[in-house]
Amino acid sequence: MSKILELNSQNEWSNTEKTIFKFFGIYFFLQVLPLDLRFFKHLFSTNWFQIQYRDIFYLARYSPTFTGDDSFFNWLIIILLAAIGTFLWDKTYTKKINYDKLYYWLRVLVRYRLAIGVIAYGFLKYFPIQAPFPSISNLNTNYGDFTAWKLFSLGLGVVPNYQSFLGLVEIVAGLLLLNRKTTTISTLIILPFAGNVAISNIAYEGGEYVYAFYLVALALYLFAFDAIRLFNLLSLERPTVPNRFQPDFDGKWKQYRLVLKTVFILFFVVLYGSKTYAGYKHHGYHFPKEKGIENTSGLYNVSEFRWNNQTLPYSKTDSIRWQNVVFEKWNTLSIKLNKPVIIEHLKSEEIYQADSNRIYEFAGSQGRHYYGYDFDSTESILLLKNRNKNHVSDQFKLSFKRLNDSTIVLSGLSAGKDSIYAVLNKINKKYLTIEAKKSGRRNALKL
Template identity: 65%
Template structure:
């Protein structure tokens, strides 16, 4: 702590000291990696082949004593901070410089909050947090989506706005990296994070606890200048300058700049580069394995037979297929009136394995989604339901391309019942795609 000269010291009342002890300890514990989940992440990361998902999960850390993000964790931290406040004078000397300690706690909180914002900012900048809807999503009834999925899809159809949100978040984070612009940064961050928190509550998302965590860090930083800003702006009264300003000596200044430079190189430059590379590779929501490109599209089920018995078209029949969609990746979705036990994915997860990437089916009913593997020696597909609630749902299907618009599927399902379907490709146009072709201010015809 002897890396600076103290220009001036303020007098602290007993109540101010006690408040600092509690909140200083509280926020210090909130940013400390003290639980097993963090250690598990650190030891499970390949530091020689670091990916953006590794940095993202590092940036999203918050103390977790219960195995899930909950406000109960905050109560545990508050209890620890209260115990520390009681024991403070017994452990530490009474003549400590509170201005100095307050300064360093704010430094740690600044960089921790900046990291939390940067982790999400680049996902938005490169529009991979909320990707454009898949064909299956575009052909699913509005009422078949959960609230949080509708929110994500709504953000996905306006990628430029999503990038703008990411740039705002990134700007607020970068302002935190300089002491003199911290308050300006918090004035950007607090309404932004507040909107995220309220949106998560309104749309039943699972990130509201973490959003309020970032808000609490921002409020702690803003509190330093809040009273002075109120006096200056609202009451138009003169205010005092900061009581404590560190003056780093030459050698210590080099250490400080080196650490700050490493922080920027790793969490801004490297993470930004890796995230852009991930976006160029298709992001992390949809499977990376390519599908049957010649079949990609939406197909109406013209004829459907189960055990050689034809079932006429019906919106209410729980067995009959209504339409089939082949995605660009190895996913087939089948629309029917069969019940769907919805998979949820309310928190942001960057999965590296295709089998874990359930975004396209999460928060969705009305369709069953299957991943498939093609037999290299024949036109046989092995379909497996991607919903964890239907692990035994599998089909073995042979496909035959009759012409450019007709495909015949035949095979057996999980119950060994024979399935036969004649598919007719639909030449559908989508507003999101047509708008890209003509531009915003041109006449759009569908």
């Protein structure tokens, strides 16, 4: 049977080095390999004949959880398991171990696990769908009505080219991890990148900081292999010895290695990249897929408003009177009025298939109420339902009448049987972000 030959003889490890390796070896082994049923449930529920990029993304984003939530408490559990494992290893296993070879294979596992993680997020940015361009409703929401996280996401969404650049950086860093010789270079890219993501999530109250630190921890473990050598060479300007262990694959091992690496690249780079591009071409995963009423999208001023047959004048403080309405290109209608909104939050990056779960457009914001609608074109009836799970009783059944290209009349009843009548006049509003996107940054904006 083929085996792996070492070019260099095994180096001597001190007892302290062995103990440290055992602890971190067990720790990262448990962090890298799937341990809980959540991973296998997703693995076996995936339709592999019609696989989507969301399926690969969720496999790539896996990290072990014991509490049901992605928190640092899971790390504490793994630390305890690693400590117990180290103690039992010293007490029960007495055979001679080639620590150089064991360290090499552990680094292989960590390298490929880290590569999967950064490449998965890299393609979501390279095809700029992780932070989509703001919706018309977002562009007509007051700055102070957004949470810090939503402002960060919207700020990234208005610069898709920069977002693509960030994604390219992640993809390149992930590909560099696939070669042992370029691993350290990759970690020097990933550490500041993922570290910045982690700190940004803390600063802007995002929900991905635990996973970002998870990637940082993996990168630190890989960087530690060359850290002392780099310090001696660059800082102390001392002679530095080469790597202690360099594998040489012979026979079938060389073929197996090539096949496994090829399969990895085809699945996590080629297939995932092409599926993500297809998702980008179908408008991503944040906004609903269902199309809205044709030739209706835009901002509308509510020039006349009646509630229970009583005319209400325009007011920014009235909790009933609509101020303006937005029809999106998809089946969302948002209304601005002075009625409290219980804010929904997206705790982590989620790629939902069902439109009912796609809450990005209103998550992290208030000031507007967002309604999904069904439109009966034969009867010209709109059925509106508030998409915020905290306001599910907020519903309307309204007749839809288009007087001309810029005027729409909505009339009908609320879920509480209150009558409503609203005249909507379209505003031909231009947006700096959209005009800049059309004309290019170097051209002057003409409004």
